[in-house]
Amino acid sequence: MAENIVENKVSLPTGEGRGGATLFDKIWDAHVVSSKEGFPDILYIDTHFIHEVTSPQAFDGLRKRGLPVFRPKQTVATADHNVPTWDQHLPIKEELSRYQVDMLTRNCAEFGIELYGLGHPYQGIVHVIGPELGITRPGCTYVCGDSHTSTHGAFGAIAFGIGTSQVEQVMATQCLLQSRPKRMKIEVNGKLQKGVGAKDIILYIISQISAAGGTGYFVEYAGDTIRSLSMEGRMTICNMSIEMGARGGLIAPDETTINYVKGREFAPKGEEWDKAVAYWQTLYSDEDAVFDSVLSFKAEDIEPMVTYGTNPGMGIGVTQHVPNTVDVDPTEQTSYAKALNYMGLHDNDTLLGKAIDYVFIGSCTNSRIEDLRQVAQFLKGKKKAEGVEVWIVPGSKQVQEQAIREGLDQVFAAAGIPLREPGCSACLGMNEDKIPAGKYCVSTSNRNFEGRQGPNSRTILASPLTAAAAAVTGRIVDVRELLPEEELVG
Template sequence: MSNKTLFDKIWDTHVVKKIQDGPSVLYIDRHFIHEVTSPQAFKGLEKRGLPVFRPKQVVATADHNVPTLHQELPIKEELSRIQVQTLKDNCAKFGIELYGLGHPFQGIVHVIGPELGVTQPGCTYVCGDSHTSTHGAFGSIAFGIGTSEVEMVLATQCLLQSKPKLMRINVDGTLGKGVTSKDIVLYILSQISASGATGYAVEFAGSAIRALSMEARMTICNMSIEMGARCGMIAPDETTFTYVKGRKFAPQGAEWDKKLAEWKTLFSDEDAVFDKEYNFKAEDIEPMITYGTNPGMGIGVTGHVPELSEIKSGDLPAFEKSIQYMGLAAGEHILGHPVDYVFIGSCTNSRIEDLRQVAAFVKGKQKAEGVTCWVVPGSKQVEAQAKEEGIDKILEAAGFQLRQPGCSACLGMNEDKIPAGKYCISTSNRNFEGRQGPNARTMLASPLMAAAAAVTGKVCDVRELV
């Protein structure tokens, strides 16, 4: 009787060689690259006179440094321009297909992989980007790697990896109205902390997880890295298979039938043992908002910033520094707090379902005066779909700006920065000091909560408006 976890099943079929008392040589099915973490890796290959071992298994796009307005013009920021050009040059030199600016498949690397059908169950995926964990939503092992590892994968299609410990997080029950997958993951983070899954591969399971769409599952796996996890994953099921079928790079015909039979074996066996397990009830989750400077510092929207007495003494200095940066006080309610910017986008929440949800909410409404609202689609395909469905017109009428695809204001690496001292409700994944620009103040929330804040001009309980 097999008693393997989903992680074990995929890991075991990808170990090329186990080094005694050391890591394993792990085969990598697909390698995603972008302009930020690949230049040094390519330089390393050139120095050693090595080719890219399997260029057909590398997917390249430009996302972090790209402007989200006037992409047809040369990039203004010098560093961004150099990085994007270097990626172009390297892909040409090493025979890698690039979905660069102007290409119909360009977009955020973790958005285009799934929508193109490159991301499939049972595979291993890496990228020089921490949020590679997104692809684990398909029942695969996907994780971020460092620049030297990017070079290793380009040269060998393999990676030295130690097997992580295994954790399962079960969420059962039914979500209340106005509560989304982003709230699930922010809730889990608030319960186990931003380091609660350090050293683990996390499988998300339970009836509330199974009820989610593929795009909602991607949001959860995307933020597993914010718990310190090596990767996050969800067992594939009919929802997964339906999503993948018919996409550009998905298997077809007899190959599809063969793959589907394999994919149906990808689940944790009933007697599989995890090193750690958590259980949460969907009914306990309300719309979430962060108040601090890591994604684990979150509360239900009707809650309050913790009192000093609620914080462990060892954590007090960091807690006080964090709320001081955010201009908040211990015990304060965030409900009603004014907002300056709303950013809807990033590899966490820039897919078509996110945009549909926002459009459905803001239809016939107007953004509050003094609030700047940016909606940034995750890819050219999402942008085209939004226009086809008239989402662009709805957003425009409500005073929101639909921009062009890219990582945008998720991180201060391009032109889309939040000014110092301003409050931004963001659907992205990180709220570190200066993440969205020097001294910007970020509150993480779901697209629905962000849209509600845009319309009211303050943090509000979206349940009262839906």
């Protein structure tokens, strides 16, 4: 892959003389090619991620118009949604999945795009491979035909999902027509409880502001709790920005960010690295920056979270009870009752002790090496509960190989859980890993919509630690009660 895959093609600000600017505005303004009042901005895109699901129609559009991909070296392709997580060396069994993956292979070959397909050492979930390869960097713009592109914002970048027609637009021009969203700051301060981590933070925030609370905004996450998170934790936070209706989310880069990027495969080297770091250190919101909305939360108020309904905003602390329908906004009571009925739950139910059937640990939210290490640490010396199917799916070949080098696969195997091969897996019902109708799955993924993990399946979103606790007990438990006295952050 070319070294300049995420090279900026625009002049960048120095960070000086821009009083009152948010981090978002600094990056956005640096990438505006043209701006006219009353029209969307023409925004330059540094890197375009593509996969097999949302790219075929875009490639067809280029063919019909006789256009090439304008900057193929700034396009990163991988197969993730439709791939099986067993026997990836064999032909894909599902006909539609096989067709889509094969089509991506043909399209990339025709248009000169390097593909990290099955069998490639860099293959994996698109939002996992970008960061781990050093493709994702501060101060850049990233898009993909996938809503969880907001993951990359953890690096202090503008990253968001786009539709198929926009995928074609970026392929043809490396630019995108885009209206500037409003800016929101969400601060989280304080010390997290034992067993509480990034996934719990974001589920808590969404439960407080609702699945539509961020609509129209791009969110900057700040506060000492956010700064204390690892890059992998920050990616989990930004990943689920879309689940509150936001356009995306980002976190200002710091030494944690710089240390993570340094030395990765496609990270800048030598003098280019020094220049890049000097620029990255200018990327922060000015002290007098003006946001359209500012929200603050206390870390101490957050406990291990679980969802009980059919959108990520329907979440509660694991010791809390399902809200009563009469306490819900009257305009939402019908849909609320429908969601509870779908989930087989009732007003004032507790989820503590509820029997579950499946556990899925994976997805672009929680499939990185840190997640797997955490789960392995918890599972060591334990066995999965009888009658519970547990899927542990690494986010990439690199994560899979690292887990094997560290012996995590052996810990999982001793617990009765094989480590699968990388892919989106049971996050969504587009491959062989589907949850059967009526079954409950505790999932580390990002969406609990009706049928998301398979027709009539029932999804309970949770952190890797809470999912691991469900795997060994066969029910939903407060993981804090199963942890040793020393702190173990989820």
